[in-house]
Amino acid sequence: MLYEMTNNITGRSTTEKPLYARDKSRYMLEVVRLSAWYGKMKAVNEISMKIKAQAITALIGPSGCGKSTLIRCMNRMHEVSDGGKVSGQVLLDGRDIYGKDVDAVSVRRRIGMVFQKPTAFPTMSIFDNVASGINLTRLWSRKGELQELVEHSLKKAALWEEVKDKLNRSGVSLSGGQQQRLCIARAIAIEPEILLLDEPCSALDPISTLKIEELMLEIKKDYTVVIVTHNMQQAARVSDFTGFLLLGELIEFAPTKELFSIPHDKRTEDYITGRFG
Amino acid sequence: MKCSDSATTSSIAVKDWSGRRGRLGDKIFLYLTFIFALIIVVILVALLIVLNVDAMPAIQKFGTSFLTSMDWDPVQELFGALPAIYGTLLSSIIALIIAVPISIGSAVFLSELAPAWIREPASFLIEMLAAIPSVIIGLWGIFVLVPFIRSPIEGWLGSHLGFLPLFQGPPFGLGFLAAGIILAIMVIPIITAVSRDVMRAVPITQREAMYALGATRWETIYRTVLPYCRSGLVGAIILGLGRALGETMAVTMVIGNSYALTSSLFSPGVTIASKIASEFSEASGDLYIGSLVELALVLFGITLLVNIIARLMVWRMVSVRNTGE
Numbered sequence A: 001m002l003y004e005m006t007n008n009i010t011g012r013s014t015t016e017k018p019l020y021a022r023d024k025s026r027y028m029l030e031v032v033r034l035s036a037w038y039g040k041m042k043a044v045n046e047i048s049m050k051i052k053a054q055a056i057t058a059l060i061g062p063s064g065c066g067k068s069t070l071i072r073c074m075n076r077m078h079e080v081s082d083g084g085k086v087s088g089q090v091l092l093d094g095r096d097i098y099g100k101d102v103d104a105v106s107v108r109r110r111i112g113m114v115f116q117k118p119t120a121f122p123t124m125s126i127f128d129n130v131a132s133g134i135n136l137t138r139l140w141s142r143k144g145e146l147q148e149l150v151e152h153s154l155k156k157a158a159l160w161e162e163v164k165d166k167l168n169r170s171g172v173s174l175s176g177g178q179q180q181r182l183c184i185a186r187a188i189a190i191e192p193e194i195l196l197l198d199e200p201c202s203a204l205d206p207i208s209t210l211k212i213e214e215l216m217l218e219i220k221k222d223y224t225v226v227i228v229t230h231n232m233q234q235a236a237r238v239s240d241f242t243g244f245l246l247l248g249e250l251i252e253f254a255p256t257k258e259l260f261s262i263p264h265d266k267r268t269e270d271y272i273t274g275r276f277g
Numbered sequence B: 001m002k003c004s005d006s007a008t009t010s011s012i013a014v015k016d017w018s019g020r021r022g023r024l025g026d027k028i029f030l031y032l033t034f035i036f037a038l039i040i041v042v043i044l045v046a047l048l049i050v051l052n053v054d055a056m057p058a059i060q061k062f063g064t065s066f067l068t069s070m071d072w073d074p075v076q077e078l079f080g081a082l083p084a085i086y087g088t089l090l091s092s093i094i095a096l097i098i099a100v101p102i103s104i105g106s107a108v109f110l111s112e113l114a115p116a117w118i119r120e121p122a123s124f125l126i127e128m129l130a131a132i133p134s135v136i137i138g139l140w141g142i143f144v145l146v147p148f149i150r151s152p153i154e155g156w157l158g159s160h161l162g163f164l165p166l167f168q169g170p171p172f173g174l175g176f177l178a179a180g181i182i183l184a185i186m187v188i189p190i191i192t193a194v195s196r197d198v199m200r201a202v203p204i205t206q207r208e209a210m211y212a213l214g215a216t217r218w219e220t221i222y223r224t225v226l227p228y229c230r231s232g233l234v235g236a237i238i239l240g241l242g243r244a245l246g247e248t249m250a251v252t253m254v255i256g257n258s259y260a261l262t263s264s265l266f267s268p269g270v271t272i273a274s275k276i277a278s279e280f281s282e283a284s285g286d287l288y289i290g291s292l293v294e295l296a297l298v299l300f301g302i303t304l305l306v307n308i309i310a311r312l313m314v315w316r317m318v319s320v321r322n323t324g325e
Helices: A004-008 A067-072 A104-110 A127-138 A144-158 A174-188 A204-221 A231-240 A257-261 A266-273 B002-010 B020-062 B082-113 B116-131 B133-163 B178-201 B204-212 B217-228 B230-246 B250-254 B272-279 B285-323
Strands: A027-038 A042-053 A056-060 A084-092 A110-112 A196-200 A223-227 A241-244 A250-257
Touching: A027 A067, A027 A223, A027 A266, A042 A067, A042 A127, A042 A196, A042 A223, A042 A241, A042 A250, A056 A067, A056 A231, A067 A084, A067 A196, A104 A223, A104 B250, A110 A174, A110 B204, A127 A174, A127 B217, A144 A174, A144 B230, A174 A196, A174 A204, A204 A223, A204 A231, A204 B230, A223 A231, A231 A257, A241 A257, A241 A266, A250 A257, A250 A266, B020 B285, B082 B116, B082 B178, B082 B230, B082 B272, B082 B285, B178 B217, B178 B230, B178 B250, B204 B217, B217 B230, B230 B285, B250 B272, B272 B285
Parallel strands: A056 A223, A056 A241, A110 A196, A196 A223
Antiparallel strands: A027 A042, A027 A084, A241 A250
C-alpha cells in the first residue's frame, strides 16, 4: 500500500511534494540584538544570529546558558512565562515578530514548537491531538480533508504505522517516544515554516532519540529546524549549523563541522572537549 | 508468620538478627491506628442503627408509601416525605443552576486571567464568604433578599415568563426561588475554591503546548485547561451539591415552610433538613418522631447516592483518560 512505501523514515518520500519549496541559501529567521529577562534576571544578552532555511540549527551550551530562553523568544513563547520580557528583534521574512501590529498567536502558527517533555493532551484521542492545531483555525472542515491531513502529519512524524489502528485511543496511551513524535506531528499539522525543538529527546530512551533524529533529517527538507540540545553528539550528528551559548551570550556560531573540528573560541573548545558543562 | 520472616531477612545488616525491637513498635502502631480507623466505622454504623431503630415505628406503619405520600398531619398521625424530598432536590438544583456558571467563571478568572495582585485578595474574599455562619446568611436573606425577590424579580419573571408553570402564582418572596438563591450564595465559594485549585494543578506545559499551536488565551482554557481537569470540576460541583442538600438553617429561614408540592418556584415549600429543624422540638409520640427520623434517613440516602454517583463519574473519567496504560 501507498503509506507503507512512504513509511521508511530515512527514505525519500515519494508521494509528497515539499509543502514549502524554498531557496536553501536564504535566511529564514534573523535574530537581532535580542535580550530576554525573567523578572530582573537577564537570561539572554544581546544575541544576534541568522538561521538558514531548510537546515537544522542546533543551540548547545551548559544548563542555564539561555539556550531554551533564546529558542522560546523565536516564537514569542517566552512572554507566556511569568515575568518574561524581551527586547530586540526577531525577523521572519524581514518582518519583526515583536512588531507592534503583530499578533503573537499568528507568529506561533508560522513558527511551531515542540517541548522537552511530551505534552500530548490526555483528554484527546491520538487523532484529535494531531487535529488540535488545525481545529483552531477551521470552524468546520470536511471530514475527509481533516483525515488526510492527520494521516499526512503522522506519516511525516514517522508515527503512522504504529498508531493507524488505534487513532481513537488516548494520546497518553502511547510511550514517551511515541508521544514526542505525536507532538511533532501535531506541530507540523498546522504547516508552520519553522519548527523549534526545545530539548526534544532529553526525556527519551536512545532508540526513541534515534527515531526523532532521523525524523529531523527528514523534515528539514520542508522546514527550517532549530533545536536546543544538551547532547553535543546529537548536535554533531544532525545539525548543519551550531551555536554555542554561555551565560546568555552567543560565543560562537558556525557550520557544525567547523565548530566541532576547529572551534575559534577557547571556551567553545573547552566545552566540546568536555572540560566543563 | 510471614512478617517475622521478612523482618529477619531485611535486618541482616543489623547485628541483632531477632528483629524484636522493631516488631513491638510496629505492632503497637498497627493496633493503635487500627483502633482509630475502627472508631470512625463504628460511629457510622451506630448512627445508622440508631436512626433505623428510632424510625422503626414510621417504617412499619407506612412502608414505602412514606416516600410517595404528600401528607404531613401530626393530628391524624399521617406522614409522607414526598414534598420534602421534592423541595430538597428542587432548591439544590436551582442553587446549582445559579452557582455553577458563576463559580466556574470566577475560577477561570482567578486561575487563568487575573493578574497576581488581584488573584490573592479576591481568592481570600471568596473563601471568607464560605466562613460566614449560615444563620447570618439566612438573616440577610429574610430582610434583604426576600423583599428584593418579591417585587422586582418575581414580578418581572411572572409578567414576562408567566406562561411557564415555573413562574406562575402570586409572588410571596419566601419560597423555592429564595432558598435556591441563598443556597447558591453558600455553595459558590466552595465550588469556586475547589475549581480554582483544580485548574491551577493543570501543568503549565499543557497550556504552553496549546499556545505553541497558535491558540488564543480563551482557546487554551477551553480546549486544554478545562478538559484536563474536568473530573475535578465535577467533583467540585458535587461537593457544592452535597452542601446544598444538607444545608439547614438559612434554608429554613427563607423557604416558607409550607408542606406542599407545587411547580411554581414562587411558592413556599420545604426541604428535608428544614422540616426536621423546624419540628423536632415540638414532635411528640413515637410515630411523629419516627417520621422525622425517617426523613433524616432519606436525606442520608440521597447524599450517599449523590456521592456514589459522583465517585463513579470521576472514576469513569479517570479510567477513560488512562486507557491503554
